[in-house]
Amino acid sequence: MRTVRTALVVIGIAIGAYGVALLFENPVEVMVRIAVWAVVGAVLHDFVFAPVAAALGLAGRRLFRGRWWTPVSVAGLCSCVLVLLAIPVYTRPGAHADNMTVVDRDYPLGFWIAIAVVWACVPLYHLLSRLLPVRQDEVVERQRTDDVESQPPPV
Incomplete structure (x- = not known):
């Protein structure tokens, strides 16, 4: 097991090094753009997307109770991913009358x-x-904190 883990780490480092080597083949201005996009993406994630997702999660948890919460939250996450994937092509960039x-x-x-x-x-x-x-975890989810049985006295 240890050799498999070590092999995976070595392969991961090799792939990362190859990616860095490909990155440095770009001109400086392209590397600056990549760095700006990376910083803007991290800032948007940490200060916009994460708080909005947490707020929507808390609000959604109050609106959708029980069995509805899981499919609604998964559908919401899938919708966010689809929106992010659609942004680059939704306005049809690069489409010109001479190149359909x-x-x-x-x-x-x-x-x-x-x-x-x-x-x-x-x-x-x-x-x-x-x-x-009905599964055991669904039975447990229906219980409340005051549903705990009393403990036997210590011996």
Whole structure:
């Protein structure tokens, strides 16, 4: 097991070194742009996306109770990922009248179909989970903190 872990670490370091070598093949201005995007991405994540996600999680937990919370939160996460993936192509950048092969699909329609499929799975999950037998963790989730039985006296 130790040799497998060591091999994975060595492979990971080699792939990272190869990525750094490819990065340094770029001109300085491209490397500066990459660094700016990395810093802006980290700042946006830490100061915008993470607090908004935490606030939506807290608010959503109060709105959607029980079995509805899991599929709604997963669908919300999938929707966020789809939105982030759609940003670069939603406005069809690079599409010109003389070159129709660039971004030649109807990405807005595909985006909305993907969002509809994701959210259509929420009631489907809820329906299918009702047909399955009750599991131990669902019984535990229904209990409250005052459902704890008294402990036997110490010996």
